[in-house]
Amino acid sequence: MRSRKTWFAAAACGFAVCATxxxxxxxxxxxxxxxxxxxxxIALTGSSDFxxxxxxxxxxxxxxxxxxxxxxxxxxIVFKGVDTRGDPADALPAVQQMLATxxxxxxxxxxxxxxxxxxxxxxxxxxxxxxxxxxxxxYDRNTAPYFWRLFPPDAANGTAMVLWAxxxxxxxxxxxxxxxxxxxxxxxxxxxxxxxxHLNIVSNVDLTPSQPTYLSSVRKVIASHPQxxxxxxxxxxxxxxxxxxxxxxxxxxxxxxxxxxxxxxLTAVKGALGADFLKDYTGLITAPSKVTxxxxxxxxxxxxxxxxxxxxxxxxxxxxxxxxxxxxxxAVALAMVATHSNKPTVFNAAxxxxxxxxxxxxxxxxxxxxxxxxxxxxxxxxxGATGLIDFDKWHNSFGNQEAVMxxxxxxxxxxxxxxxxxxxxxxxxxx
Amino acid sequence: xxxTLVSAIGFGVVLASIIAIAAMGxxxxxxxxxxxNLSFGAVMxxxxxxxxxxxxxxxxxxxxxxxxxxxxxxxxxxxxxGVFRPYARRGxxxxxxxxxxxxxxxxVNYAIQALSHNNIYQFVVLPSTPLHLGxxxxxxxxxxxxxxxxxxxxxxxxxLQLTKVGKALxxxxxxxxxxRACGIRTGRIVVLTWLLSGFLCGLAGVVYIINAxxxxxxxxxxxxxxxxxxxxxxxxxxxxxxVAASLMMGIVTEIVAAFGSEAYSTVAGxxxxxxxxxxxxxxxxGGETGHTQLTL
Numbered sequence: 001m002r003s004r005k006t007w008f009a010a011a012a013c014g015f016a017v018c019a020t021x022x023x024x025x026x027x028x029x030x031x032x033x034x035x036x037x038x039x040x041x042i043a044l045t046g047s048s049d050f051x052x053x054x055x056x057x058x059x060x061x062x063x064x065x066x067x068x069x070x071x072x073x074x075x076x077i078v079f080k081g082v083d084t085r086g087d088p089a090d091a092l093p094a095v096q097q098m099l100a101t102x103x104x105x106x107x108x109x110x111x112x113x114x115x116x117x118x119x120x121x122x123x124x125x126x127x128x129x130x131x132x133x134x135x136x137x138x139y140d141r142n143t144a145p146y147f148w149r150l151f152p153p154d155a156a157n158g159t160a161m162v163l164w165a166x167x168x169x170x171x172x173x174x175x176x177x178x179x180x181x182x183x184x185x186x187x188x189x190x191x192x193x194x195x196x197x198h199l200n201i202v203s204n205v206d207l208t209p210s211q212p213t214y215l216s217s218v219r220k221v222i223a224s225h226p227q228x229x230x231x232x233x234x235x236x237x238x239x240x241x242x243x244x245x246x247x248x249x250x251x252x253x254x255x256x257x258x259x260x261x262x263x264x265x266l267t268a269v270k271g272a273l274g275a276d277f278l279k280d281y282t283g284l285i286t287a288p289s290k291v292t293x294x295x296x297x298x299x300x301x302x303x304x305x306x307x308x309x310x311x312x313x314x315x316x317x318x319x320x321x322x323x324x325x326x327x328x329x330x331a332v333a334l335a336m337v338a339t340h341s342n343k344p345t346v347f348n349a350a351x352x353x354x355x356x357x358x359x360x361x362x363x364x365x366x367x368x369x370x371x372x373x374x375x376x377x378x379x380x381x382x383x384g385a386t387g388l389i390d391f392d393k394w395h396n397s398f399g400n401q402e403a404v405m406x407x408x409x410x411x412x413x414x415x416x417x418x419x420x421x422x423x424x425x426x427x428x429x430x431x
Numbered sequence: 432x433x434x435t436l437v438s439a440i441g442f443g444v445v446l447a448s449i450i451a452i453a454a455m456g457x458x459x460x461x462x463x464x465x466x467x468n469l470s471f472g473a474v475m476x477x478x479x480x481x482x483x484x485x486x487x488x489x490x491x492x493x494x495x496x497x498x499x500x501x502x503x504x505x506x507x508x509x510x511x512x513g514v515f516r517p518y519a520r521r522g523x524x525x526x527x528x529x530x531x532x533x534x535x536x537x538x539v540n541y542a543i544q545a546l547s548h549n550n551i552y553q554f555v556v557l558p559s560t561p562l563h564l565g566x567x568x569x570x571x572x573x574x575x576x577x578x579x580x581x582x583x584x585x586x587x588x589x590x591l592q593l594t595k596v597g598k599a600l601x602x603x604x605x606x607x608x609x610x611r612a613c614g615i616r617t618g619r620i621v622v623l624t625w626l627l628s629g630f631l632c633g634l635a636g637v638v639y640i641i642n643a644x645x646x647x648x649x650x651x652x653x654x655x656x657x658x659x660x661x662x663x664x665x666x667x668x669x670x671x672x673x674v675a676a677s678l679m680m681g682i683v684t685e686i687v688a689a690f691g692s693e694a695y696s697t698v699a700g701x702x703x704x705x706x707x708x709x710x711x712x713x714x715x716x717g718g719e720t721g722h723t724q725l726t727l
Binding site: 049050179205206207208210211212213214215216217219220222235236239240243244246247248249264267268270271272274311312 | 435438439442445446449548549550551552553555560561568570572573639643644645647649652653654657685688689692693694696697
């Protein structure tokens with residue numbers, strides 16, 4: 001009897017130890033040759049579906065580059081889309097389902113601006129690293145350890161737009177922004193920066209998406225006689241608004257946020273403005289890196305997976321959002337290699353160690369180069385397709401911004417640079 | 432203040448003209464068949480793309496009105512004969528049929544979205560030159576659209592009041608059983624209704640893209656709520672009522688947008704619908720139909 005009790009006790013202890021070990025390894029416990037998953041938490045459908053297209057436009061090439069180089073620690077990475085529909089109410093259950101059902105989840109690309117306030121705490125609690133593009137200023141001083149942002153905050157983008165307007169000699173600006181949360185994010189930065197740089201906001205118009213006409217808003221803008229319009233809205237709204245603005249003779253130079261330099265927006269406004277689009281539009285985007293091996297590898301990877309890319313696949317060769325997602329995922333993969341671990345709790349803190357500049361680090365431009373260097377025992381600095389990546393203590397990294405116009409095939413043509421130092425020097429209040 | 436009001440009224444008339452063309456088509460079909468056809472917006476979009484594609488292949492911009500109208504008529508007839516009638520014969524009632532039209536609308540919209548690659552395409556018929564009519568800022572194109580709407584109204588009223596077909600249509604709308612008993616070939620009249628309604632729907636889609644100078648997969652969706660509201664407000668089967676309701680909705684929405692916010696403009700339009708229907712269930716012109724069965 002006693003021996004039976006002892007046996008049960010031993011078995012129970014053994015079971016408890018196994019269960020604890022299993023729970024500890026629950027995040028990712030893979031044998032070599034397995035499959036890891038990256039979740040894409042973004043709007044894949046709905047009016048913000050272009051955000052999902054931007055994301056997969058960069059993630060497919062990243063996973064191609066990683067897997068082609070042998071994957072991470074013997075494992076290959078696959079992508080799983082999680083549709084937020086641009087709505088926190090849809091995002092939360094979708095993310096909870098992803099967490100409950102996805103084995104080998106190592107990182108998330110996203111969340112987007114609209115669902116970030118709901119989703120970031122959830123993913124942070126689950127200890128899943130996020131490569132977000134949420135532009136809200138609340139993340140400028142982010143304290144969530146699993147949140148990373150390789151993207152300028154909305155306020156910085158807004159400040160860059162105003163700096164560009166000032167450089168061009170404009171003093172009277174119309175602010176025309178969609179009422180969706182993504183578009184509204186940049187507006188405070190524009191307004192506050194304009195105030196700081198003594199530019200006059202002569203009209204401040206909000207566009208509610210999906211209206212059949214914006215004639216009254218167009219009239220307000222025309223009546224205020226702006227020299228330039230600063231803007232962000234969804235593609236359909238922008239196409240309708242600027243088409244009507246042109247028809248009524250009110251077209252002036254357009255300065256768009258980074259979010260406007262995406263295929264749907266450019267196509268819509270180009271469709272509405274015709275030839276005027278090429279001369280009247282300027283977008284402020286994260287300054288693309290000079291043509292380095294990183295850029296070439298990114299573009300080669302996009303071409304290699306063009307059949308999987310959203311249409312038109314060529315637009316992702318220069319899409320700033322896609323390039324950012326690409327770099328974020330390469331950085332995560334390199335951190336996994338550096339720590340010899342696929343556990344987020346282990347590799348998350350090592351992400352800056354493979355990107356930020358430092359003495360004695362070997363500069364690498366591709367995942368393959370970085371992996372080889374790490375396996376050779378070297379420390380690395382990954383300079384991505386976006387250029388230098390230097391995460392600060394709030395897990396933010398952003399550099400210069402570039403004013404670009406678009407070719408008729410939607411490729412950027414550089415017009416000038418607004419440096420990160422210039423942006424930081426603007427005494428913005430209230431953004 | 433005064434100039435803003437006058438300008439808003441001007442914009443309202445332009446908006447109302449586009450709504451009115453579609454609403455006249457919607458109300459004719461709704462008044463006669465009792466089908467609350469929510470695929471109407473999707474047909475508008477298809478017709479708009481048909482005009483765009485014809486234009487790409489050398490058909491003149493204004494000829495696109497005919498192309499779009501024909502495409503709208505053909506598609507509406509195909510849906511009416513191929514989908515709505517079989518469902519009605521299998522016992523579908525008003526609500527079930529509305530759900531069928533909603534489903535069709537989604538299918539067509541997603542198909543257009545996929546085929547158009549989410550893109551918006553330029554469609555310029557007349558280079559835009561703004562005209563200043565007092566405080567009203569308007570383009571030549573918009574002025575032509577207003578005249579097109581007036582022309583459609585006159586033609587439709589003439590058809591309904593002065594022709595045998597019109598009488599048959601009105602008889603069917605009033606009492607389909609009695610019309611059938613009087614020897615009216617109701618099947619043909621229903622076909623004619625689909626064609627007429629579809630033509631006006633297609634015409635409205637093309638008129639909209641002529642004004643917007645671009646076409647995208649959301650073209651018809653943006654207008655559908657306003658069109659349905661105008662048709663209901665104007666009274667089922669009443670083109671004049673639909674035009675009056677369209678004018679009211681167009682002007683109010685633009686005034687609210689001019690003095691308040693664009694965000695509330697459409698809400699204001701629907702506010703009118705609610706207030707008018709509460710105070711006068713017969714609506715602006717009063718419904719001509721009393722029957723609640725599908726006539727297909």
